[in-house]
Amino acid sequence: MTIKTILGSSDFAEFLRGKRGTFLLALSNTKTANIEGITQAGIPGMLHLTPTLDAEFVCTGEVRSLGTIAETPKGVPTPALITRAVHLLNPFGDIELLNLGLEVTPNVSYFTCHNFGITPSGSIEEGANINAQELFEKGVRFGQNYAPSGDYVILGESVPSGTTTATATALALGYDAMDKFSSSFRNAPKNIKSDVLQKALNLLETGDNLFEKVGKVGDNMLIFNAGFIMGSQSRDTKIILAGGTQMASVLLMVNSIAKHTAQSIDSTKISLCTTKWVFEDPNSDIKGLLEMLDFPISAYYADFDFSLTSHPALKLYDEGEAKEGVGAGGALMYASLNGVTKEEITRKVESFLQ
């Protein structure tokens, strides 16, 4: 398993080889996920539990707030399995949770769960109803003050229907990004999604400022993390955005805010790492999204797939039914940077499904 460069050079990744990463998992619920057919990241009727269960599983190997591991309707297991497998084979120095508006708090002790008094956001069909300026500032303050115990941060997320809100956010900010966003489906439900996006964008009014726009069509994860990254600029912390198009949308928001406020971004402190499934997805364009940024960015994907397994549920990843989430891409990069093999990860993930 190697690390492939999407943009920039291999140096950011290589510099982190052998160093210890702190895994931060950003968790949020948006009522957008309740729209029939919008996402397959989770159990029907229990979608709101997905980030909670993902967090429990990554931290403890147990799904506590529900009996079984979150599966999509087609039986694709959550990418939390990949992240957990990496953590067992080459542990993160620390796992910490960011509660960015959860319906149900993860049932774990000892692990730091950062709380900011954030509530789940509304459906973007009717307006997410986020005080984006305030939320962004919470992110900034967190970034300014956060000192990870490890040498760098791997920032993952679990937000059901998060690609829809990420798309809406990029569009609301004026990026020509309609066909560049990923989905948890292979055959992304373009009709349902386009309808939702159209309704969301119709909520925007002339004169809305940047924060008013994303407060209507975004989600808490996107806005908080844009603040987190900008706040971290005052520190030496290196951050890997462990995700696909949602994390690209975070960067697009950073880009817009920086332009708006005439700040320059030192992007030598940040990079993005996603999965091969996102990179090769014909229905989205992670590279194209990142090329819209006004600052250069190092971006990678981990050259991992499930070609070494015959487990039907895992094979669905290689068929494009699931692609990324719960920091899977960044976790795979962490594994690769520490000598863990594709074979070892495959066997460990299989062991969870027995």
Next chain:
Amino acid sequence: MTIKTILGSSDFAEFLRGKRGTFLLALSNTKTANIEGITQAGIPGMLHLTPTLDAEFVCTGEVRSLGTIAETPKGVPTPALITRAVHLLNPFGDIELLNLGLEVTPNVSYFTCHNFGITPSGSIEEGANINAQELFEKGVRFGQNYAPSGDYVILGESVPSGTTTATATALALGYDAMDKFSSSFRNAPKNIKSDVLQKALNLLETGDNLFEKVGKVGDNMLIFNAGFIMGSQSRDTKIILAGGTQMASVLLMVNSIAKHTAQSIDSTKISLCTTKWVFEDPNSDIKGLLEMLDFPISAYYADFDFSLTSHPALKLYDEGEAKEGVGAGGALMYASLNGVTKEEITRKVESFLQ
């Protein structure tokens, strides 16, 4: 793969088992390398690039300042392949570069490259023309102030024609070491080398002090690192000299300076680790060199060879065509101390040559 003791006991090595090593790579050019036939460490006409390319390859896996991996005329690939393989299988905590007078700076970002304003040294045939006292003092100050991020330091080097300058240095300091030094050749070019050594030693004048002598016939790596080791005496840092007869020459210089200045050396903080190829080389005598020291020293070799490969370029190592460099011996020790197998290293090195 095990670690064999050349001198002292196994305790120094065993104490470091499982700890995290910082790999420091000392890089320098001497015009001695331009003497026809003196070395085979590098590409003809491009010898001066060898340390630059070695550094790039160890850090990033890429050779940036030239298209292909540095090979000797007989097609022996650089020992940087071994060091890189170890770094992939069990990463060093950090890799840092010491620019001790390079023609071309390595093209890597993020990695710390310590610069001291040192220029390449001259050919020892006409005098290396090094201000050795000043250079030594730069090494001392670095050693006094350097705090590695890891638990200990593995100090490697890449200096084309460095065994010639190392031999000249030991002879100039009065050690009876003529036939104890290694070469990058199997059939070391004794005639060319003896001629160069004779010319170099003829430059010495009665009344030259220690620094004047090594400033004429040494190289920057030897002199700086002698200072580095002596400066480190004031700290708790443990240092593995990852190399063969060149690192032995560094220790001989430390020995001479310590005697000259009536300092005692606490050699419990230092050891030397080299390859099996150096240890078994019938044309040199690493043990004999270390036995000339007035202080006791723990010295080891890593019991690694290429018996598990059939790759012809790697087989040349086992035939004595290449022996050490770029910290290969110390890197192999680091691998062994962290459970990496001979088989794993062999396969990883092979993968670079496909």
